[in-house]
Amino acid sequence: MLRGCAYNLAVSDSLLTAAADAANAGGPRILGIETSCDDTAAAVVDGAGRVVASVVSRQLTAHRPFGGVVPEIASREHLRNWPAVSAETLEQAGLELAAIDAVAATRGPGLIGSLLVGLSIGRALAYARGLPFHAVHHLEGHLYSPFLRLGGEPAEAPPRRFHGLVVSGGHTALYEVADGAVRTIAETRDDALGEVFDKIGKRLGLPYPQGPKVDELAEAGSAGSVRLAVARCSDGSLDFSYSGLKSQTLLAIERLERQGVDCDLGAGAGAPAAVRDLLADFRAAAVGQIVDRLDRLRRSGRAPALLAVSGGAAANRLLRRALAAWAGEHGVDLRLVPLAFSGDNAAMIAHAALLRERRGESDDPLRVEAAGRLPLA
Ligand code: KG4
Numbered sequence: 564m565l566r567g568c569a570y571n572l573a574v575s576d577s578l579l580t581a582a583a584d585a586a587n588a589g590g591p592r593i594l595g596i597e598t599s600c601d602d603t604a605a606a607v608v609d610g611a612g613r614v615v616a617s618v619v620s621r622q623l624t625a626h627r628p629f630g631g632v633v634p635e636i637a638s639r640e641h642l643r644n645w646p647a648v649s650a651e652t653l654e655q656a657g658l659e660l661a662a663i664d665a666v667a668a669t670r671g672p673g674l675i676g677s678l679l680v681g682l683s684i685g686r687a688l689a690y691a692r693g694l695p696f697h698a699v700h701h702l703e704g705h706l707y708s709p710f711l712r713l714g715g716e717p718a719e720a721p722p723r724r725f726h727g728l729v730v731s732g733g734h735t736a737l738y739e740v741a742d743g744a745v746r747t748i749a750e751t752r753d754d755a756l757g758e759v760f761d762k763i764g765k766r767l768g769l770p771y772p773q774g775p776k777v778d779e780l781a782e783a784g785s786a787g788s789v790r791l792a793v794a795r796c797s798d799g800s801l802d803f804s805y806s807g808l809k810s811q812t813l814l815a816i817e818r819l820e821r822q823g824v825d826c827d828l829g830a831g832a833g834a835p836a837a838v839r840d841l842l843a844d845f846r847a848a849a850v851g852q853i854v855d856r857l858d859r860l861r862r863s864g865r866a867p868a869l870l871a872v873s874g875g876a877a878a879n880r881l882l883r884r885a886l887a888a889w890a891g892e893h894g895v896d897l898r899l900v901p902l903a904f905s906g907d908n909a910a911m912i913a914h915a916a917l918l919r920e921r922r923g924e925s926d927d928p929l930r931v932e933a934a935g936r937l938p939l940a
Protein backbone atom coordinates (compact mmCIF):
# COMPACT_ATOMS: atom_id res chain seq x y z
CA MET A 564 0.00 0.00 0.00
CA LEU A 565 1.30 3.45 -0.83
CA ARG A 566 1.90 5.90 1.96
CA GLY A 567 1.58 9.66 1.87
CA CYS A 568 -0.73 9.86 -1.14
CA ALA A 569 -4.27 8.93 -1.97
CA TYR A 570 -4.19 5.79 -4.04
CA ASN A 571 -6.51 4.18 -6.46
CA LEU A 572 -6.24 1.03 -8.47
CA ALA A 573 -7.54 1.60 -11.94
CA VAL A 574 -8.30 -1.96 -13.02
CA SER A 575 -10.39 -4.84 -11.79
CA ASP A 576 -9.79 -8.02 -9.80
CA SER A 577 -8.81 -10.06 -12.81
CA LEU A 578 -5.42 -8.35 -12.82
CA LEU A 579 -3.73 -11.40 -11.38
CA THR A 580 -5.04 -13.66 -14.14
CA ALA A 581 -4.09 -11.03 -16.70
CA ALA A 582 -0.64 -10.77 -15.16
CA ALA A 583 -0.19 -14.53 -15.40
CA ASP A 584 -1.32 -14.43 -19.06
CA ALA A 585 1.14 -11.62 -19.69
CA ALA A 586 3.97 -13.85 -18.66
CA ASN A 587 3.07 -16.08 -21.62
CA ALA A 588 1.90 -13.40 -24.07
CA GLY A 589 3.88 -12.68 -27.21
CA GLY A 590 4.88 -9.15 -28.14
CA PRO A 591 6.47 -6.49 -26.01
CA ARG A 592 5.51 -5.81 -22.42
CA ILE A 593 5.52 -2.05 -22.22
CA LEU A 594 5.98 -0.04 -19.03
CA GLY A 595 4.02 3.21 -19.34
CA ILE A 596 4.69 6.33 -17.27
CA GLU A 597 2.33 9.30 -17.07
CA THR A 598 3.08 12.44 -15.03
CA SER A 599 1.73 15.26 -17.20
CA CYS A 600 -0.34 16.93 -14.48
CA ASP A 601 -1.04 15.90 -10.90
CA ASP A 602 -1.46 12.12 -11.16
CA THR A 603 1.61 9.87 -10.85
CA ALA A 604 0.79 6.81 -12.92
CA ALA A 605 2.51 3.66 -14.12
CA ALA A 606 1.15 0.65 -15.99
CA VAL A 607 2.17 -2.44 -17.86
CA VAL A 608 0.43 -3.37 -21.11
CA ASP A 609 1.32 -6.58 -22.92
CA GLY A 610 1.74 -7.23 -26.63
CA ALA A 611 -2.01 -7.85 -27.06
CA GLY A 612 -2.89 -4.58 -25.37
CA ARG A 613 -4.00 -6.24 -22.14
CA VAL A 614 -3.66 -3.96 -19.12
CA VAL A 615 -1.81 -6.24 -16.72
CA ALA A 616 -1.15 -3.55 -14.12
CA SER A 617 -2.25 0.05 -13.69
CA VAL A 618 -1.58 2.26 -10.69
CA VAL A 619 -2.62 5.89 -10.33
CA SER A 620 -1.46 7.84 -7.30
CA ARG A 621 -3.45 11.03 -6.97
CA GLN A 622 -2.20 14.17 -5.25
CA LEU A 623 -5.57 15.42 -4.07
CA THR A 624 -4.59 16.22 -0.48
CA ALA A 625 -1.51 18.16 -1.59
CA HIS A 626 -3.45 20.48 -3.94
CA ARG A 627 -6.81 20.69 -2.20
CA PRO A 628 -5.94 23.68 0.04
CA PHE A 629 -5.27 25.70 -3.14
CA GLY A 630 -8.47 24.73 -5.01
CA GLY A 631 -6.50 23.48 -8.04
CA VAL A 632 -3.18 22.02 -9.15
CA VAL A 633 -0.05 23.91 -8.05
CA PRO A 634 2.67 23.05 -10.64
CA GLU A 635 5.65 23.17 -8.28
CA ILE A 636 3.91 20.95 -5.72
CA ALA A 637 2.90 18.52 -8.49
CA SER A 638 6.47 17.91 -9.67
CA ARG A 639 7.76 17.38 -6.12
CA GLU A 640 4.92 14.94 -5.42
CA HIS A 641 5.73 12.97 -8.59
CA LEU A 642 9.31 12.54 -7.40
CA ARG A 643 8.12 11.44 -3.98
CA ASN A 644 5.45 9.04 -5.29
CA TRP A 645 7.37 7.37 -8.11
CA PRO A 646 9.26 4.68 -6.13
CA ALA A 647 6.06 3.35 -4.54
CA VAL A 648 4.02 3.64 -7.75
CA SER A 649 6.58 1.77 -9.86
CA ALA A 650 7.07 -0.94 -7.22
CA GLU A 651 3.30 -1.43 -6.90
CA THR A 652 2.91 -1.63 -10.69
CA LEU A 653 5.54 -4.34 -11.12
CA GLU A 654 4.12 -6.24 -8.17
CA GLN A 655 0.62 -6.17 -9.67
CA ALA A 656 2.01 -7.35 -12.99
CA GLY A 657 3.99 -10.10 -11.24
CA LEU A 658 7.07 -8.99 -13.17
CA GLU A 659 10.62 -7.96 -12.46
CA LEU A 660 11.87 -4.84 -14.19
CA ALA A 661 14.09 -7.13 -16.28
CA ALA A 662 10.95 -8.61 -17.90
CA ILE A 663 9.94 -5.23 -19.40
CA ASP A 664 10.59 -5.03 -23.16
CA ALA A 665 9.94 -1.34 -23.86
CA VAL A 666 9.36 1.92 -21.98
CA ALA A 667 6.90 4.71 -22.77
CA ALA A 668 6.42 8.07 -21.07
CA THR A 669 4.28 11.12 -21.73
CA ARG A 670 6.23 13.83 -23.53
CA GLY A 671 3.58 16.56 -23.47
CA PRO A 672 1.48 18.62 -23.36
CA GLY A 673 1.13 19.36 -19.66
CA LEU A 674 2.94 21.01 -16.78
CA ILE A 675 6.59 21.13 -17.78
CA GLY A 676 7.98 20.28 -14.32
CA SER A 677 5.62 17.32 -13.99
CA LEU A 678 6.38 16.06 -17.51
CA LEU A 679 10.12 16.27 -16.86
CA VAL A 680 9.88 13.89 -13.91
CA GLY A 681 8.15 11.02 -15.74
CA LEU A 682 9.90 11.57 -19.06
CA SER A 683 13.35 11.66 -17.45
CA ILE A 684 12.64 8.46 -15.52
CA GLY A 685 11.43 6.77 -18.72
CA ARG A 686 14.41 7.95 -20.78
CA ALA A 687 16.87 6.82 -18.11
CA LEU A 688 15.24 3.40 -17.74
CA ALA A 689 15.16 2.79 -21.49
CA TYR A 690 18.74 3.98 -22.01
CA ALA A 691 20.18 2.09 -19.07
CA ARG A 692 18.49 -1.17 -20.06
CA GLY A 693 18.88 -0.72 -23.81
CA LEU A 694 15.12 -0.88 -24.41
CA PRO A 695 13.02 0.76 -27.14
CA PHE A 696 11.57 4.07 -25.95
CA HIS A 697 8.35 5.88 -26.84
CA ALA A 698 7.74 9.53 -25.99
CA VAL A 699 3.94 9.62 -26.22
CA HIS A 700 1.67 12.61 -26.79
CA HIS A 701 -0.76 12.76 -23.87
CA LEU A 702 -3.75 13.23 -26.19
CA GLU A 703 -2.69 10.27 -28.33
CA GLY A 704 -2.94 8.23 -25.13
CA HIS A 705 -6.49 9.49 -24.52
CA LEU A 706 -7.47 9.19 -28.19
CA TYR A 707 -6.87 5.42 -28.36
CA SER A 708 -7.94 4.66 -24.76
CA PRO A 709 -11.56 3.75 -25.71
CA PHE A 710 -10.11 0.64 -27.37
CA LEU A 711 -8.69 -0.61 -24.05
CA ARG A 712 -10.74 -3.25 -22.32
CA LEU A 713 -11.30 -4.11 -18.70
CA GLY A 714 -10.79 -7.45 -16.98
CA GLY A 715 -7.43 -8.21 -18.58
CA GLU A 716 -8.99 -8.56 -22.05
CA PRO A 717 -6.85 -7.74 -25.11
CA ALA A 718 -7.40 -4.24 -26.50
CA GLU A 719 -9.61 -3.91 -29.55
CA ALA A 720 -7.64 -3.09 -32.70
CA PRO A 721 -8.55 0.50 -33.66
CA PRO A 722 -10.05 0.69 -37.15
CA ARG A 723 -7.96 2.38 -39.84
CA ARG A 724 -10.27 5.39 -39.76
CA PHE A 725 -12.29 6.73 -36.86
CA HIS A 726 -13.28 9.96 -35.13
CA GLY A 727 -12.04 10.76 -31.64
CA LEU A 728 -13.59 13.13 -29.12
CA VAL A 729 -11.24 14.04 -26.26
CA VAL A 730 -12.83 15.91 -23.33
CA SER A 731 -10.61 16.61 -20.34
CA GLY A 732 -9.52 19.36 -17.97
CA GLY A 733 -7.15 20.81 -20.56
CA HIS A 734 -8.65 19.80 -23.91
CA THR A 735 -11.92 19.57 -25.76
CA ALA A 736 -11.37 18.48 -29.32
CA LEU A 737 -12.76 16.40 -32.13
CA TYR A 738 -10.28 14.56 -34.33
CA GLU A 739 -10.31 12.45 -37.46
CA VAL A 740 -7.78 9.62 -37.39
CA ALA A 741 -6.65 7.80 -40.53
CA ASP A 742 -3.81 5.26 -40.47
CA GLY A 743 -2.32 6.83 -37.35
CA ALA A 744 -2.42 10.38 -38.80
CA VAL A 745 -4.56 12.76 -36.76
CA ARG A 746 -6.46 15.76 -38.14
CA THR A 747 -8.16 18.28 -35.85
CA ILE A 748 -11.77 18.97 -36.85
CA ALA A 749 -12.69 21.23 -33.92
CA GLU A 750 -11.24 22.35 -30.61
CA THR A 751 -12.17 24.70 -27.84
CA ARG A 752 -11.42 28.37 -28.29
CA ASP A 753 -11.35 29.01 -24.55
CA ASP A 754 -12.13 26.71 -21.61
CA ALA A 755 -12.12 22.93 -21.82
CA LEU A 756 -15.21 20.92 -20.82
CA GLY A 757 -13.70 19.56 -17.57
CA GLU A 758 -12.22 22.97 -16.77
CA VAL A 759 -15.58 24.72 -16.91
CA PHE A 760 -17.09 22.08 -14.59
CA ASP A 761 -14.16 22.69 -12.21
CA LYS A 762 -14.56 26.47 -12.31
CA ILE A 763 -18.29 26.39 -11.61
CA GLY A 764 -17.69 23.94 -8.77
CA LYS A 765 -14.94 26.15 -7.35
CA ARG A 766 -17.29 29.16 -7.35
CA LEU A 767 -19.67 27.04 -5.29
CA GLY A 768 -16.90 26.33 -2.78
CA LEU A 769 -16.48 22.67 -3.75
CA PRO A 770 -13.06 21.06 -3.23
CA TYR A 771 -10.79 20.19 -6.17
CA PRO A 772 -11.40 18.32 -8.47
CA GLN A 773 -14.88 19.79 -8.76
CA GLY A 774 -16.01 18.19 -12.07
CA PRO A 775 -17.22 14.83 -10.72
CA LYS A 776 -19.08 16.53 -7.83
CA VAL A 777 -20.81 19.04 -10.14
CA ASP A 778 -21.88 16.09 -12.32
CA GLU A 779 -23.25 14.30 -9.24
CA LEU A 780 -25.19 17.38 -8.07
CA ALA A 781 -26.56 17.97 -11.58
CA GLU A 782 -27.70 14.35 -11.65
CA ALA A 783 -29.82 15.12 -8.56
CA GLY A 784 -31.32 18.29 -10.10
CA SER A 785 -33.92 18.93 -12.78
CA ALA A 786 -33.05 20.92 -15.87
CA GLY A 787 -35.46 23.58 -17.12
CA SER A 788 -35.34 26.35 -14.51
CA VAL A 789 -32.68 28.52 -16.20
CA ARG A 790 -32.27 29.11 -19.92
CA LEU A 791 -28.62 28.57 -20.83
CA ALA A 792 -27.83 28.73 -24.52
CA VAL A 793 -25.79 26.12 -26.39
CA ALA A 794 -22.92 28.27 -27.73
CA ARG A 795 -21.94 28.29 -31.40
CA CYS A 796 -19.11 30.14 -33.12
CA SER A 797 -20.41 32.95 -35.31
CA ASP A 798 -18.07 31.99 -38.19
CA GLY A 799 -19.84 28.64 -38.62
CA SER A 800 -16.87 26.58 -37.42
CA LEU A 801 -17.43 23.47 -35.35
CA ASP A 802 -15.07 24.77 -32.63
CA PHE A 803 -16.21 24.58 -29.03
CA SER A 804 -16.50 27.53 -26.64
CA TYR A 805 -17.33 27.34 -22.95
CA SER A 806 -16.49 30.79 -21.60
CA GLY A 807 -19.96 32.17 -22.44
CA LEU A 808 -21.68 29.31 -20.65
CA LYS A 809 -19.34 29.80 -17.69
CA SER A 810 -20.24 33.52 -17.43
CA GLN A 811 -23.98 32.82 -17.78
CA THR A 812 -23.79 30.18 -15.04
CA LEU A 813 -21.73 32.40 -12.71
CA LEU A 814 -24.31 35.17 -13.19
CA ALA A 815 -27.12 32.72 -12.43
CA ILE A 816 -25.32 31.74 -9.19
CA GLU A 817 -25.11 35.44 -8.24
CA ARG A 818 -28.84 35.81 -8.92
CA LEU A 819 -29.60 32.86 -6.65
CA GLU A 820 -27.44 34.41 -3.90
CA ARG A 821 -29.33 37.71 -4.21
CA GLN A 822 -32.53 35.71 -3.74
CA GLY A 823 -31.09 34.37 -0.48
CA VAL A 824 -30.13 30.88 -1.68
CA ASP A 825 -27.00 29.59 0.10
CA CYS A 826 -24.59 28.75 -2.73
CA ASP A 827 -21.60 27.95 -0.54
CA LEU A 828 -21.43 24.18 -0.76
CA GLY A 829 -18.01 24.02 0.88
CA ALA A 830 -19.46 24.03 4.38
CA GLY A 831 -20.66 20.47 3.91
CA ALA A 832 -24.40 21.17 4.05
CA GLY A 833 -26.45 19.60 1.24
CA ALA A 834 -26.89 21.60 -1.97
CA PRO A 835 -30.20 23.51 -2.15
CA ALA A 836 -32.58 22.29 -4.88
CA ALA A 837 -32.21 25.58 -6.78
CA VAL A 838 -28.44 25.03 -7.06
CA ARG A 839 -28.85 21.43 -8.17
CA ASP A 840 -31.37 22.54 -10.79
CA LEU A 841 -29.05 25.26 -12.06
CA LEU A 842 -26.22 22.70 -12.33
CA ALA A 843 -28.53 20.39 -14.26
CA ASP A 844 -29.16 23.22 -16.75
CA PHE A 845 -25.44 24.03 -16.89
CA ARG A 846 -24.56 20.40 -17.57
CA ALA A 847 -27.28 20.05 -20.21
CA ALA A 848 -25.95 23.10 -22.09
CA ALA A 849 -22.34 21.90 -21.80
CA VAL A 850 -23.17 18.44 -23.10
CA GLY A 851 -25.64 19.88 -25.61
CA GLN A 852 -22.76 21.70 -27.27
CA ILE A 853 -20.90 18.43 -27.88
CA VAL A 854 -23.97 16.77 -29.38
CA ASP A 855 -24.62 19.90 -31.48
CA ARG A 856 -21.11 19.73 -33.01
CA LEU A 857 -21.36 16.01 -33.74
CA ASP A 858 -24.75 16.47 -35.29
CA ARG A 859 -23.58 19.33 -37.49
CA LEU A 860 -20.65 17.18 -38.59
CA ARG A 861 -23.09 14.41 -39.47
CA ARG A 862 -25.41 16.77 -41.36
CA SER A 863 -22.49 18.11 -43.36
CA GLY A 864 -22.07 14.61 -44.78
CA ARG A 865 -18.99 13.79 -42.66
CA ALA A 866 -20.73 11.49 -40.16
CA PRO A 867 -18.31 9.42 -38.09
CA ALA A 868 -18.54 5.67 -38.72
CA LEU A 869 -16.95 5.08 -35.34
CA LEU A 870 -16.64 7.64 -32.55
CA ALA A 871 -14.15 6.99 -29.73
CA VAL A 872 -14.77 9.19 -26.68
CA SER A 873 -12.08 9.73 -24.06
CA GLY A 874 -10.61 12.01 -21.38
CA GLY A 875 -11.43 12.73 -17.74
CA ALA A 876 -14.71 14.49 -18.57
CA ALA A 877 -15.82 11.44 -20.59
CA ALA A 878 -16.85 10.13 -17.16
CA ASN A 879 -19.70 12.65 -17.21
CA ARG A 880 -22.91 10.72 -16.83
CA LEU A 881 -25.11 12.90 -19.01
CA LEU A 882 -22.45 13.01 -21.72
CA ARG A 883 -22.27 9.21 -21.80
CA ARG A 884 -26.07 8.87 -21.98
CA ALA A 885 -26.45 11.62 -24.59
CA LEU A 886 -23.73 10.20 -26.83
CA ALA A 887 -25.12 6.67 -26.53
CA ALA A 888 -28.56 8.00 -27.58
CA TRP A 889 -27.15 10.09 -30.44
CA ALA A 890 -24.98 7.26 -31.74
CA GLY A 891 -27.87 4.78 -31.51
CA GLU A 892 -30.17 7.14 -33.42
CA HIS A 893 -27.70 7.74 -36.23
CA GLY A 894 -26.09 4.32 -36.52
CA VAL A 895 -22.69 5.51 -35.29
CA ASP A 896 -20.47 2.87 -33.72
CA LEU A 897 -19.59 4.30 -30.29
CA ARG A 898 -16.65 3.46 -28.03
CA LEU A 899 -16.87 5.21 -24.66
CA VAL A 900 -13.64 4.91 -22.71
CA PRO A 901 -14.00 2.51 -19.75
CA LEU A 902 -14.32 4.66 -16.59
CA ALA A 903 -11.12 3.11 -15.17
CA PHE A 904 -9.19 4.68 -18.06
CA SER A 905 -11.04 8.00 -18.54
CA GLY A 906 -8.91 10.11 -16.17
CA ASP A 907 -5.17 10.35 -16.60
CA ASN A 908 -3.52 6.93 -16.40
CA ALA A 909 -0.43 5.21 -17.75
CA ALA A 910 -2.21 2.25 -19.38
CA MET A 911 -3.30 4.60 -22.17
CA ILE A 912 0.31 5.76 -22.62
CA ALA A 913 1.68 2.20 -22.79
CA HIS A 914 -1.16 1.26 -25.19
CA ALA A 915 -0.46 4.22 -27.51
CA ALA A 916 3.20 3.15 -27.44
CA LEU A 917 2.22 -0.38 -28.44
CA LEU A 918 0.38 1.02 -31.47
CA ARG A 919 3.45 3.12 -32.32
CA GLU A 920 5.63 0.06 -31.99
CA ARG A 921 3.35 -1.82 -34.40
CA ARG A 922 3.79 1.06 -36.87
CA GLY A 923 7.56 0.72 -36.48
CA GLU A 924 7.96 4.05 -34.66
CA SER A 925 10.18 4.76 -31.65
CA ASP A 926 12.19 7.61 -30.11
CA ASP A 927 15.79 8.12 -29.08
CA PRO A 928 15.82 8.32 -25.25
CA LEU A 929 18.91 10.53 -25.39
CA ARG A 930 17.33 13.16 -27.62
CA VAL A 931 13.64 13.49 -26.83
CA GLU A 932 12.55 16.59 -24.89
CA ALA A 933 9.48 17.33 -22.78
CA ALA A 934 7.10 19.94 -24.24
CA GLY A 935 4.53 21.81 -22.17
CA ARG A 936 2.72 22.76 -25.37
CA LEU A 937 2.63 20.18 -28.11
CA PRO A 938 0.18 20.11 -31.02
CA LEU A 939 -1.24 16.68 -31.80
CA ALA A 940 -2.36 17.02 -35.36
O1 KG4 B 1 -8.09 13.59 -18.47
P1 KG4 B 1 -7.99 14.18 -17.11
O2 KG4 B 1 -7.81 13.25 -15.93
O3 KG4 B 1 -6.85 15.23 -17.02
C1 KG4 B 1 -6.56 16.09 -18.08
O4 KG4 B 1 -5.87 15.65 -19.02
O5 KG4 B 1 -7.09 17.22 -18.02
O6 KG4 B 1 -9.32 15.05 -16.89
C2 KG4 B 1 -9.60 15.68 -15.67
C3 KG4 B 1 -10.81 16.57 -15.86
C4 KG4 B 1 -11.05 17.51 -14.68
O7 KG4 B 1 -11.35 18.79 -15.18
C5 KG4 B 1 -12.25 16.86 -14.00
O8 KG4 B 1 -13.03 17.75 -13.25
C6 KG4 B 1 -13.01 16.35 -15.21
O9 KG4 B 1 -12.00 15.78 -16.03
N1 KG4 B 1 -14.03 15.36 -14.86
C7 KG4 B 1 -15.35 15.54 -15.05
C8 KG4 B 1 -15.99 14.40 -14.53
N2 KG4 B 1 -15.03 13.55 -14.05
C9 KG4 B 1 -13.82 14.17 -14.24
N3 KG4 B 1 -16.02 16.56 -15.63
C10 KG4 B 1 -17.35 16.43 -15.70
N4 KG4 B 1 -18.04 15.38 -15.23
C11 KG4 B 1 -17.40 14.34 -14.65
N5 KG4 B 1 -18.08 13.29 -14.19
Ligand code: ZN
Nearest residue numbers: 731875906907
Ligand atom coordinates in the same frame (compact mmCIF):
# COMPACT_ATOMS: atom_id res chain seq x y z
ZN1 ZN C 1 -5.57 13.87 -19.68
